[in-house]
Amino acid sequence: MVRRYIVKAAACLEIVVGAIFIIVPNILCALLFGANADNLGTALARWVGVSLLALGIACLPSKAGESHRNAVLGLFVFNAGVTVLFAWVGVAATVHGVLLWPAVILHAIIAGALLPHLLAKGSIE
Numbered sequence: 001m002v003r004r005y006i007v008k009a010a011a012c013l014e015i016v017v018g019a020i021f022i023i024v025p026n027i028l029c030a031l032l033f034g035a036n037a038d039n040l041g042t043a044l045a046r047w048v049g050v051s052l053l054a055l056g057i058a059c060l061p062s063k064a065g066e067s068h069r070n071a072v073l074g075l076f077v078f079n080a081g082v083t084v085l086f087a088w089v090g091v092a093a094t095v096h097g098v099l100l101w102p103a104v105i106l107h108a109i110i111a112g113a114l115l116p117h118l119l120a121k122g123s124i125e
Contacts, residue, residue, distance in 0.1 A: 014056030021049025022081075043089045050085060054078030072117050079111035 025045030029037040037045045058074025086104045090096055
């Protein structure tokens, strides 16, 4: 019982920190590293935020009948978030590499493939 609360608290902490990294990356970068995130740093900080948010969701304790639902939801949030973030970087930033758009497409495909599993009734196998 205590382990369940510890896992839930840790997962919630990851969700909160991930959301803060997504919304105001400069504040956490300044608090953690003593420097502002510029250009690429902001995108990387938001990528970390999406990852932490997805990790937190995936680690939330679930009911016995839904043993894989949170993991699939975490994977969906990560892939959908990275799709949006990388697409935004591709459109708004001046610096990006040749693999940026293929990464956007790949993560969009993965998120799309996970979506039916989330929308289906019953447990995810």
